[in-house]
Amino acid sequence: MAYWLFKTEPDTFSIDTLREQQRACWEGVRNYQARNMMRDQVRCGDLVLIYHSSCKQVGVAGIAEVVREAYPDHFAFDPASDVYDPKSTPENPRWVMVDVAFVSKMKRIIPLSVMKAMPELAQMPLVQRGNRLSIMPVTEAEWQAILSQC
Template identity: 55%
Template sequence: MAKWLVKTEPSECSIDDFTKAANQTIPWDGVRNYQARNFLTDMAEGDEVFIYHSSCKHIGIAGIVKVVRSAYPDPTQFDPDSPYHDPKSTPDKPRWQAVDMAYLQKLPRLLPLDEIKTLAGLDDLPLIKRGNRLSVMPVTDDQWQILLGSV
């Protein structure tokens, strides 16, 4: 199983939204960056994912979810009323992917970005690399263990 980190604005979809949907899934859609889309395509059922709250007062890793449905065409790309609509995308040639995720756990505390940056062994973590703005990124097993061991 692979490990991942996805960034989200809590006002859009937070770890608390996952806790409210504990017996349901939440589609991870609306990703409109090609590299992030490629990472979504690489996700498989059972993969674990850190939920990272961004663009908010308290930035950091808030919880863990799992992939329960691997990549499929993102339905928002076909919806003209969606902010994620892509008129160049067609059902025959979809450009964007989504995955479904379900709640696993809320971390005992938010692991803030400032603290993540100080942890040894995370130099190659895409989240802390300068200029990286991807909303979906891989996390190695070692990085995962370092991050989990810090909460």
């Protein structure tokens, strides 16, 4: 089992949305490095920190579990979709998605400012300057350190 952090804008999709739906596809990733991690490394049973970004309360909001491994992101084929990619086709899909299931919501959002102040997270990509990936690996030690803030 591995650990991940998936970023989302809560106005679009939040931990509350996942809690209501119980299971959802994690679609719309349009960065090749993040796509490659999702395609090549994210596996069923992996646990995910759901991170709210581009909002008033930026931080870890909950936990999900990967329940379906990478498969073609069909939203890329739909011209009406915000994440349409005319170069991606069903015969040659450029983008993938995974399915995640709700595990829990944090009692409080764990703010980025708190995580940046934690020495045990100093090497975590999230707290590194300039890292903007929407999907990133989390070590077990980092996972435990974040959960200790709940």
